[in-house]
Amino acid sequence: xxxxxxxxxxxxxxxxxxxxxxxxxxxxxxxxxxxxxxxxxxxxxxxxxxxxxxxxxxxxxxxxxxxxxxxxxxxxxxxxxxxxxxxxxxxxxxxxxxxxxxxxxxxxxxxxxxxxxxxxxxxxxxxxxxxxxxxxxxxxxxxxxxxxxxxxxxxxxxxxxxxxxxxxxxxxxxxxxxxxxxxxxxxxxxxxxxxxxxxxxxxxxxxxxxxxxxxxxxxxxxxxxxxxxxxxx
Ligand code: 6GU
Numbered sequence: 001x002x003x004x005x006x007x008x009x010x011x012x013x014x015x016x017x018x019x020x021x022x023x024x025x026x027x028x029x030x031x032x033x034x035x036x037x038x039x040x041x042x043x044x045x046x047x048x049x050x051x052x053x054x055x056x057x058x059x060x061x062x063x064x065x066x067x068x069x070x071x072x073x074x075x076x077x078x079x080x081x082x083x084x085x086x087x088x089x090x091x092x093x094x095x096x097x098x099x100x101x102x103x104x105x106x107x108x109x110x111x112x113x114x115x116x117x118x119x120x121x122x123x124x125x126x127x128x129x130x131x132x133x134x135x136x137x138x139x140x141x142x143x144x145x146x147x148x149x150x151x152x153x154x155x156x157x158x159x160x161x162x163x164x165x166x167x168x169x170x171x172x173x174x175x176x177x178x179x180x181x182x183x184x185x186x187x188x189x190x191x192x193x194x195x196x197x198x199x200x201x202x203x204x205x206x207x208x209x210x211x212x213x214x215x216x217x218x219x220x221x222x223x224x225x226x227x228x229x230x231x232x233x
Pocket of ligand 1: 088133140
């Protein structure tokens, strides 16, 4: 899967891209990530400005339509598949695991990271992007949201996780709307806190039953909405 990320702060991504699971997926050729500096598409040759004041007044600055559209069209021309354009905004559809699974099926995503008060509306009118939010709170910019989208999407691509089973077991995976049971590793006791005896018993049927019970209990206590509204998302 190929990701193209359009941002005013390309450096934000360098640490994330060079670490851990994502770096391995890139190394193995399963994922490609290209970062594009929107400022390079400024029409203002002197100061490389890409934002301006809103018509009609109001606070803040808007990202101008021209650099964004030019940049996205140039990116689309780099590959035979035009890809799905995603714009990160608190006004978008809220991301959830179902949407993540859908996104992992496409082979190219172009992510636009918002900043300031947002984009000129014509960016949306012309590019018709999928607008996504990662939750009901406001971030300083779409870069962190883009990383969330990339991170959650790549782990659904076959071969990216070492152990295929581990994404199937995740709390929100494939309709599995139940929270995970608690897990323990050595030592068997620390500061008087012991590992539940059943886990040391070797009785696999009993262990499976205990885990199921723990999951249900935890879900009822913390996220009863998951049990009540199976069709909601
Ligand atoms: Cl995608 N962008 C910004 N700026 N804030 C957000 C968000 C996105 N999702 C939640 N808050």
